Amino acid sequence: MADDAVAEQERMRTFQAAALPHLDDVYTLARYLMRNTQDAEDAVQECYLRALRHFDSYRGPAMKPWLLAILRNVCNAEFARRSKEEVPTDYSQDESLAEEMPMWQEPQASPEKMIVRQQDTATIRRLVAELPEPFREAIVLREMNNLSYQEIAQVAGVPVGTVMSRLARARAMLRAAWNAAETVTTRPGSAVASGTTS
Amino acid sequence: MRCEESEVMLHALVDGELDAGHARDVEAHVAGCAGCAGKFAAFRTMHDVMSAAPLKEIAPAHLRSRIEALMAVPEGRIVSMRQFLRPTRRSFFGGLAMGSALSGALAASLVFAVMRGDQEQTIAEEVVSAHIRSLQAGHLMDVETSDRHTVKPWFNGRVDVAPPVIDLTAESFTLLGGRLDYVDGEPVAAIVYQRRKHVINLFVAQHLGAKHLRPNAKSIQGYNCRHWAQNGLDLWAVSDIVGDELDEFVQKIAGSLRQPPSTT
Numbered sequence: 001m002a003d004d005a006v007a008e009q010e011r012m013r014t015f016q017a018a019a020l021p022h023l024d025d026v027y028t029l030a031r032y033l034m035r036n037t038q039d040a041e042d043a044v045q046e047c048y049l050r051a052l053r054h055f056d057s058y059r060g061p062a063m064k065p066w067l068l069a070i071l072r073n074v075c076n077a078e079f080a081r082r083s084k085e086e087v088p089t090d091y092s093q094d095e096s097l098a099e100e101m102p103m104w105q106e107p108q109a110s111p112e113k114m115i116v117r118q119q120d121t122a123t124i125r126r127l128v129a130e131l132p133e134p135f136r137e138a139i140v141l142r143e144m145n146n147l148s149y150q151e152i153a154q155v156a157g158v159p160v161g162t163v164m165s166r167l168a169r170a171r172a173m174l175r176a177a178w179n180a181a182e183t184v185t186t187r188p189g190s191a192v193a194s195g196t197t198s
Numbered sequence: 199m200r201c202e203e204s205e206v207m208l209h210a211l212v213d214g215e216l217d218a219g220h221a222r223d224v225e226a227h228v229a230g231c232a233g234c235a236g237k238f239a240a241f242r243t244m245h246d247v248m249s250a251a252p253l254k255e256i257a258p259a260h261l262r263s264r265i266e267a268l269m270a271v272p273e274g275r276i277v278s279m280r281q282f283l284r285p286t287r288r289s290f291f292g293g294l295a296m297g298s299a300l301s302g303a304l305a306a307s308l309v310f311a312v313m314r315g316d317q318e319q320t321i322a323e324e325v326v327s328a329h330i331r332s333l334q335a336g337h338l339m340d341v342e343t344s345d346r347h348t349v350k351p352w353f354n355g356r357v358d359v360a361p362p363v364i365d366l367t368a369e370s371f372t373l374l375g376g377r378l379d380y381v382d383g384e385p386v387a388a389i390v391y392q393r394r395k396h397v398i399n400l401f402v403a404q405h406l407g408a409k410h411l412r413p414n415a416k417s418i419q420g421y422n423c424r425h426w427a428q429n430g431l432d433l434w435a436v437s438d439i440v441g442d443e444l445d446e447f448v449q450k451i452a453g454s455l456r457q458p459p460s461t462t
Contacts, residue, residue: 005319016269016419023265027257041261048265121251128253142213143248144255149215167213168206171241178244 015055019048022064025145026071032129032140033075043078047071065151068141072155127177135170142167199227201234208238212245263330270323270419318414321407322425322434324381326418329399329436332377332388338397339375339390349376353387359431361387361402364454371398371447381406391447398437398447406432413448415441424448428455 026047030040047070051058058066128139134156141152149167153160199207204227210216211224228238257265332338341352346363353361356378365373374390374397384403391398406425408414413426422444424435435448 012269013417016266020265020269023257023262024254027261028253028255031255041258041264044257044261045264045268048268052268121253124248124251124253143245144253149210149213164206164210168209171209171244175240175244 011055015052018063019051019055019067022067025064026067028144029068029071029137029140030075032136032144033072034078035129039078043071043074046074050074062151064145065147065155068145068147069155069157072137123181124178127174127181130177131170131173135166135173138163138166139170139174199223201227201231204228204231204234205237208234209241211238212242259334263334266330266419267327270326318407318425321382322416322418322423325399325401325406325425325434325436326421326423328379328381328386328388328401329397329421330419332379332390332399333397338377340377342375344373344375346373349373349389352376353378357385357387357403359387359402359404361389361400361431362429362451362455363389364451366391366447366450369446369450371450393439393443393447396437396439396443398435398439398444400451401434401436403432404430406434413445413452415445417441426452428452 023044027040027044030043030047031037034040034043047067050070050073051067054070128136128143131139137156138152141147141155147155149160149163152163156163158166204224207216207220207224208228211221216224228235341349343349344365344367346365350360350363353359353376361376363373363376367373371391371393374392377388377390379386379388379401381401381403384406386401386403386406389400389402391400409427409432410425411427413424416423416425421436421438422441424444424447426433426448433451435444435451437444437447439447
């Protein structure tokens with residue numbers, strides 16, 4: 001009994017040291033997948049519970065993609081459960097630009113207009129949150145969780161080639177929304193073109 | 199390389215995912231194609247802006263505590279053991295009645311050993327939880343002063359012990375104040391010290407776990423604990439400072455408790 005308790009504590013310590021440093025990453029992905037804070041927190045908790053349960057059989061990959069893959073399963077299971085229920089999003093509560101913005105539209109602009117304007121963090125977050133899946137997931141895993149293509153492929157359970165095409169698509173959509181957001185919000189002072197033209 | 203290929207590959211170039219050969223191919227195409235060059239520049243800028251922006255969310259403190267709490271509670275056998283033993287005495291006797299195969303004395307001593315260790319662990323976890331709670335904004339102190347003559351009388355009538363409040367400023371443990379806390383359902387005096395940025399909670403009560411005459415060291419959720427009994431009191435020191443420094447703190451407190459009660 002005493003030995004069991006010691007072993008159990010040791011296991012907890014190992015798990016904590018390995019898994020806790022990735023809490024912000026797990027939470028970040030949860031925020032973008034679940035789209036509201038409460039659901040994100042519940043998903044994170046469920047993720048860590050499952051991770052703890054399966055920790056003994058964990059042999060890799062790296063801890064971060066492993067946790068993110070679990071989180072993704074938790075979120076998908078939750079969506080499957082709700083099936084067609086409407087999920088509230090609190091990312092775009094403040095601004096109701098979503099409908100006005102042509103998200104999918106590939107920019108019809110000529111190449112010399114393909115600049116990237118300065119956007120603040122809140123706007124970038126909202127634009128990413130408004131991307132449809134699976135493109136949102138791909139861009140969050142890449143730009144916020146800093147995973148490699150290989151790791152994204154593991155988390156999403158698709159080949160690396162699919163990751164590449166999803167990212168290309170995600171960035172194309174994001175850029176269109178990005179530049180559109182600037183024109184809608186019209187802040188002349190911040191309309192700095194930090195991109196280059198050719 | 200054709201543009202359709204390049205449109206996908208240039209992202210891999212932006213993300214630093216291409217080997218030297220493929221990178222050269224994409225760069226060569228981009229150099230000769232105005233359309234792809236424009237896209238490449240735009241996506242690279244977008245990537246740079248996103249990398250520089252603080253886009254990663256920070257898990258809120260209450261979520262972090264929830265997750266930490268998950269890790270503090272052992273799963274499986276030990277949990278069920280603890281749940282069984284938690285309302286200690288009642289289930290203890292229930293357990294005795296069932297364990298008729300064992301001699302009464304043997305069963306009693308076995309279960310007792312388990313129960314004591316278990317209770318001690320439960321209390322240790324509660325003490326650490328109380329410490330963590332105290333670190334959340336605004337929970338650290340009920341009486342905030344470095345004057346021990348203010349802290350000590352404050353506890354009168356609030357707890358059933360007169361906790362030792364000792365000024366260790368000279369030893370670079372600064373007295374911050376005191377707080378009433380609850381551990382194991384009982385009111386407990388918490389005296390708060392600080393060394394550098396580390397808070398040390400010294401919990402004092404009449405009965406708080408097994409009686410350890412020499413400080414018993416534990417580490418729970420990364421916090422160091424020292425528990426010992428002295429002068430009819432149970433004392434628990436909890437902090438995130440390194441074990442050696444917490445030992446030093448315990449020695450100072452224990453040392454001053456050994457002195458005859460001061461007249462001040």
